[in-house]
Amino acid sequence: MTVNGSERDVDTAANATLLDFLRDGLRLTGTKECCDLGECGACTVLVGGRAINSCLVLAGECDGSDITTIEALAAGGRLSKLQEAFLATGAVQCGFCIPGQVMAAHHLLHRNPHPTIEEVREGLSGNLCRCGGYVQICEAVVAAGHLHP
Numbered sequence: 001m002t003v004n005g006s007e008r009d010v011d012t013a014a015n016a017t018l019l020d021f022l023r024d025g026l027r028l029t030g031t032k033e034c035c036d037l038g039e040c041g042a043c044t045v046l047v048g049g050r051a052i053n054s055c056l057v058l059a060g061e062c063d064g065s066d067i068t069t070i071e072a073l074a075a076g077g078r079l080s081k082l083q084e085a086f087l088a089t090g091a092v093q094c095g096f097c098i099p100g101q102v103m104a105a106h107h108l109l110h111r112n113p114h115p116t117i118e119e120v121r122e123g124l125s126g127n128l129c130r131c132g133g134y135v136q137i138c139e140a141v142v143a144a145g146h147l148h149p
């Protein structure tokens with residue numbers, strides 16, 4: 001598969017999830033493991049441009065796929081406008097859910113560059129935040145939409 005622009009060999013147990021492969025195989029630990037049940041969104045990555053819960057997909061199923069993780073968003077070590085917006089609105093509290101929130105928001109903004117607050121709520125409805133920072137998270141995504149060219 002291609003991960004963040006680099007071709008990577010998938011040599012892993014048949015029952016290993018994409019999340020296992022990214023975190024344990026490639027040490028891309030920005031993608032978080034939490035519920036392992038597809039309920040929290042902490043493990044969100046893009047597969048072929050679609051946001052998915054990587055804990056629900058087997059690594060082997062992604063053979064030949066194009067994967068994007070949170071590590072790819074800060075090109076050249078600079079945070080993306082979306083990531084900057086998360087910081088500016090105070091959306092990052094403990095930070096555990098944030099990579100998944102950012103990847104879901106990145107996907108939303110790709111489909112809809114200027115979402116309303118309702119559209120952001122709907123788009124991020126699969127991503128839980130234990131710190132309860134939903135207001136700031138949604139504000140960050142709306143603000144990033146305003147920055148979008």
Ligand code: FES
Pocket residue numbers: 032033034035036037038039040041042043044053054055056
């Ligand atoms: S760890 Fe995948 S949805 Fe929670």
Ligand code: FES
Pocket residue numbers: 091092093094095096097098128129130131132133
């Ligand atoms: S910022 Fe702590 S879980 Fe979301």
